[in-house]
Amino acid sequence: QKEVEQDPGPLSVPEGAIVSLNCTYSNSAFQYFMWYRQYSRKGPELLMYTYSSGNKEDGRFTAQVDKSSKYISLFIRDSQPSDSATYLCAMREILTGGGNKLTFGTGTQLKVEL
Amino acid sequence: NAGVMQNPRHLVRRRGQEARLRCSPMKGHSHVYWYRQLPEEGLKFMVYLQKENIIDESGMPKERFSAEFPKEGPSILRIQQVVRGDSAAYFCASSPQTGTDTQYFGPGTRLTVL
Numbered sequence: 001q002k003e004v005e006q007d008p009g010p011l012s013v014p015e016g017a018i019v020s021l022n023c024t025y026s027n028s029a030f031q032y033f034m035w036y037r038q039y040s041r042k043g044p045e046l047l048m049y050t051y052s053s054g055n056k057e058d059g060r061f062t063a064q065v066d067k068s069s070k071y072i073s074l075f076i077r078d079s080q081p082s083d084s085a086t087y088l089c090a091m092r093e094i095l096t097g098g099g100n101k102l103t104f105g106t107g108t109q110l111k112v113e114l
Numbered sequence: 115n116a117g118v119m120q121n122p123r124h125l126v127r128r129r130g131q132e133a134r135l136r137c138s139p140m141k142g143h144s145h146v147y148w149y150r151q152l153p154e155e156g157l158k159f160m161v162y163l164q165k166e167n168i169i170d171e172s173g174m175p176k177e178r179f180s181a182e183f184p185k186e187g188p189s190i191l192r193i194q195q196v197v198r199g200d201s202a203a204y205f206c207a208s209s210p211q212t213g214t215d216t217q218y219f220g221p222g223t224r225l226t227v228l
Binding site: 102 | 147149155156157158164169170172173205207216217218219221222
């Protein structure tokens with residue numbers, strides 16, 4: 001079983017729709033939860049990060065964490081064609097030597113159609 | 115403030131050759147991480163370095179791969195005697211002094227082994 005599970009999609013929605021992206025995880029050592037956006041042939045770009053269970057909102061984006069269920073979500077409101085990208089969830093654990101290590105989901109490919 | 119720089123952006127090697135990938139972290143960042151993204155897979159952690167020290171290399175293949183982050187100059191990921199299975203996108207990320215902070219990713223180097 002993978003440490004982080006994410007539906008690869010592809011997910012296709014009409015412009016203006018609400019998008020829901022999800023990941024589950026199995027490692028209790030994960031302490032921080034992030035969502036990255038990756039456009040084709042580019043590096044991942046940090047969208048949001050959260051630590052505690054609950055919701056965190058930033059503009060059209062809402063990140064939700066449920067540590068008891070080991071489940072995280074990203075909601076995108078009023079989706080735009082420019083949101084078309086691959087969305088990667090990432091979990092962070094602190095390394096014993098300092099620093100941190102990210103474990104990524106495989107990414108969900110999203111396409112927002114006009 | 116320039117972001118994380120990686121070069122070359124594209125690298126083509128024949129089987130058996132060596133590949134050298136370079137990463138310059140963001141200004142003020144002293145922690146560097148390397149990840150590999152294989153086709154249809156998520157990013158996989160390879161190694162975490164601070165200046166002149168390898169802190170965690172638990173994700174590095176045991177043979178042919180090495181990494182360094184010298185006191186001066188960029189971090190180098192070196193792959194000796196490349197094989198077709200090494201074809202992937204290699205991403206570098208950096209974080210500030212504390213090492214527990216958010217990782218910011220570069221644009222990646224796409225390695226193709228012929």
